[in-house]
Amino acid sequence: MSPSAGVTYADVQDAAQRIAGVVHRTPVVTSRRLDARAGARLFLKCENLQRAGAFKIRGAYNALAQLSPQQQRAGVVAFSSGNHAQAVALAASLLGIRATIVMPHDSPASKLAATKEYGAEVVGYDRFTQDRAAIADALAQERGSVLIPPFDHPSVIAGQGTAVKELLEDAGGLDAVFVPLGGGGLLSGSALSVRALAPEAKIYGVEPEAGDDGRQSLQAGEIVTIPTPETIADGAQTTALGRHTFPLIRDLADGVLTASDTELADAMRLLAVNAKLVVEPTGVLGLAAALRLAEGRVGVVLSGGNVDLDRYARLLSD
Amino acid sequence: MSPSAGVTYADVQDAAQRIAGVVHRTPVVTSRRLDARAGARLFLKCENLQRAGAFKIRGAYNALAQLSPQQQRAGVVAFSSGNHAQAVALAASLLGIRATIVMPHDSPASKLAATKEYGAEVVGYDRFTQDRAAIADALAQERGSVLIPPFDHPSVIAGQGTAVKELLEDAGGLDAVFVPLGGGGLLSGSALSVRALAPEAKIYGVEPEAGDDGRQSLQAGEIVTIPTPETIADGAQTTALGRHTFPLIRDLADGVLTASDTELADAMRLLAVNAKLVVEPTGVLGLAAALRLAEGRVGVVLSGGNVDLDRYARLLSD
Numbered sequence: 001m002s003p004s005a006g007v008t009y010a011d012v013q014d015a016a017q018r019i020a021g022v023v024h025r026t027p028v029v030t031s032r033r034l035d036a037r038a039g040a041r042l043f044l045k046c047e048n049l050q051r052a053g054a055f056k057i058r059g060a061y062n063a064l065a066q067l068s069p070q071q072q073r074a075g076v077v078a079f080s081s082g083n084h085a086q087a088v089a090l091a092a093s094l095l096g097i098r099a100t101i102v103m104p105h106d107s108p109a110s111k112l113a114a115t116k117e118y119g120a121e122v123v124g125y126d127r128f129t130q131d132r133a134a135i136a137d138a139l140a141q142e143r144g145s146v147l148i149p150p151f152d153h154p155s156v157i158a159g160q161g162t163a164v165k166e167l168l169e170d171a172g173g174l175d176a177v178f179v180p181l182g183g184g185g186l187l188s189g190s191a192l193s194v195r196a197l198a199p200e201a202k203i204y205g206v207e208p209e210a211g212d213d214g215r216q217s218l219q220a221g222e223i224v225t226i227p228t229p230e231t232i233a234d235g236a237q238t239t240a241l242g243r244h245t246f247p248l249i250r251d252l253a254d255g256v257l258t259a260s261d262t263e264l265a266d267a268m269r270l271l272a273v274n275a276k277l278v279v280e281p282t283g284v285l286g287l288a289a290a291l292r293l294a295e296g297r298v299g300v301v302l303s304g305g306n307v308d309l310d311r312y313a314r315l316l317s318d
Numbered sequence: 319m320s321p322s323a324g325v326t327y328a329d330v331q332d333a334a335q336r337i338a339g340v341v342h343r344t345p346v347v348t349s350r351r352l353d354a355r356a357g358a359r360l361f362l363k364c365e366n367l368q369r370a371g372a373f374k375i376r377g378a379y380n381a382l383a384q385l386s387p388q389q390q391r392a393g394v395v396a397f398s399s400g401n402h403a404q405a406v407a408l409a410a411s412l413l414g415i416r417a418t419i420v421m422p423h424d425s426p427a428s429k430l431a432a433t434k435e436y437g438a439e440v441v442g443y444d445r446f447t448q449d450r451a452a453i454a455d456a457l458a459q460e461r462g463s464v465l466i467p468p469f470d471h472p473s474v475i476a477g478q479g480t481a482v483k484e485l486l487e488d489a490g491g492l493d494a495v496f497v498p499l500g501g502g503g504l505l506s507g508s509a510l511s512v513r514a515l516a517p518e519a520k521i522y523g524v525e526p527e528a529g530d531d532g533r534q535s536l537q538a539g540e541i542v543t544i545p546t547p548e549t550i551a552d553g554a555q556t557t558a559l560g561r562h563t564f565p566l567i568r569d570l571a572d573g574v575l576t577a578s579d580t581e582l583a584d585a586m587r588l589l590a591v592n593a594k595l596v597v598e599p600t601g602v603l604g605l606a607a608a609l610r611l612a613e614g615r616v617g618v619v620l621s622g623g624n625v626d627l628d629r630y631a632r633l634l635s636d
Contacts, residue, residue: 027345027347027367029345029367032369033432033435036435046594048594049345049347049593049594049595051350053594110591114351117351117354269627272596272627272630273428273627275367276364276366276367276371276595276596276597276623277594277595277596278590278594278595278596279594305594309587309590309591309634310635312590312634313631313632313634313635314631314635316627316630316631316634317628317631317632317635
């Protein structure tokens with residue numbers, strides 16, 4: 001067995017059954033004008049239209065639904081300033097589990113509000129003086145709660161794989177699939193679905209140019225850690241792939257590409273004008289590379305749409 | 319027979335068959351956070367994700383597909399500075415018909431470009447000194463072409479009715495439906511579908527507060543004409559209902575409501591943040607009233623998403 005055999009496509013299939021009826025089967029949108037721009041036929045999987053605004057609910061719900069009754073009673077803990085926080089909060093609320101989310105005191109008010117609206121307890125910390133992982137670990141220990149990591153977890157990976165499973169089923173006959181890459185949960189899950197359902201198709205992860213640890217890791221043959229990258233793609237400011245995601249990506253993906261912040265902003269504008277979709281900077285990573293490189297029939301995951309209105313308006317005007 | 323019996327639900331059903339496979343069956347999107355704001359369960363019919371960015375292709379294609387071979391050879395003419403122009407251009411191109419669109423010289427560059435991209439010939443005119451209807455009539459006469467009006471035509475009305483037909487089929491069991499109202503093509507077609515498929519449901523048209531000729535017409539019992547209203551809803555700057563749309567609305571709709579420009583801008587912002595959708599000012603007329611008034615399970619047609627990027631960014635920031 002290969003080192004990546006810890007998670008298989010069967011786990012993605014199980015996840016698909018677990019999330020059915022709870023997580024949206026998001027639409028696949030096309031735009032002839034965007035196709036003309038890309039020189040390819042694009043199929044946009046709209047995870048920005050997903051519950052809580054991003055694909056993250058797929059993995060979070062899949063992980064939480066498999067906890068034992070005892071674990072569910074003890075509640076769950078997560079640390080995230082982004083889409084994973086809201087996904088865990090929503091999944092927990094749907095399953096009647098108590099969730100505690102460790103978020104920086106200076107998180108955008110909209111994200112704090114959304115997380116609380118889903119019924120989670122928010123524990124604040126100071127980004128400059130405190131270590132969020134240590135706080136979350138201590139909380140989990142103290143309460144006997146399970147810590148739900150944002151990407152490096154077999155159930156999270158399997159859940160994230162369901163988005164591209166649906167895309168391949170709905171669009172059919174794709175030559176390639178492009179997905180955003182941060183810690184690799186979406187890419188590794190997507191690679192499992194592509195290899196199982198469309199073995200001839202290429203599957204690429206796309207990370208910010210300023211944070212190309214994924215590309216470096218594939219070149220080095222081992223996980224490379226970088227400093228926190230400066231990029232508008234705030235959901236992909238990860239510093240390293242995970243011990244579960246790296247081998248899956250190494251063994252199953254066709255490569256890792258990058259996109260610059262300028263390309264991300266351009267892609268956001270093109271999507272607003274031609275596809276009428278609001279997508280966050282991280283969410284257009286796959287599209288930005290596809291616009292540059294795609295040929296034939298190409299699937300693109302738009303991974304999320306959570307962006308503050310002021311920031312979004314500013315990015316559109318630039 | 320009532321005076322409105324000129325168009326019936328059977329015509330909407332025929333239109334649905336005619337447009338199948340050509341016009342998108344657009345998704346119905348939901349947002350729990352928007353529901354919380356509205357105090358109702360909203361089902362958003364995303365005609366902003368329609369081909370050419372608005373519902374108008376439904377009526378245009380339905381009308382053009384019924385022309386005789388001789389009429390098709392002679393080409394079609396339309397006058398519009400908005401979504402109808404692009405819809406006729408696209409429908410004509412799909413059917414191999416030559417289209418001539420009469421548009422003001424000072425139309426936004428993006429709209430001129432889009433209309434030409436669909437292969438139409440654009441004939442310019444001066445908005446301040448020339449009468450577009452006279453120009454279009456003269457062109458049609460000269461070439462033996464059929465003039466395709468933007469709303470007051472039985473085939474256009476029947477085509478527009480297919481959007482709410484799909485909405486009722488996909489969302490099921492709605493208590494009310496809210497749609498934008500300009501000249502009444504969408505509202506009269508929608509009313510045919512509601513009366514046939516959900517006879518107990520209410521169907522409302524929503525027009526700009528500054529241009530409430532529809533409300534006035536229902537009160538007066540006859541078509542009331544107003545001066546061109548000043549509103550950000552540029553697609554609903556019509557001055558009167560039509561002779562086909564008025565009787566249908568009078569006999570089949572449950573009322574006409576209005577929304578202010580402030581409410582439209584608010585609704586656009588709420589949609590961007592909560593539903594991740596770009597919708598033009600006219601396109602949120604139904605939603606703006608639904609946010610104020612809706613109860614129960616409510617369908618809302620988001621009628622289009624064609625708005626210049628600069629203007630959109632400005633409306634989001636205000």
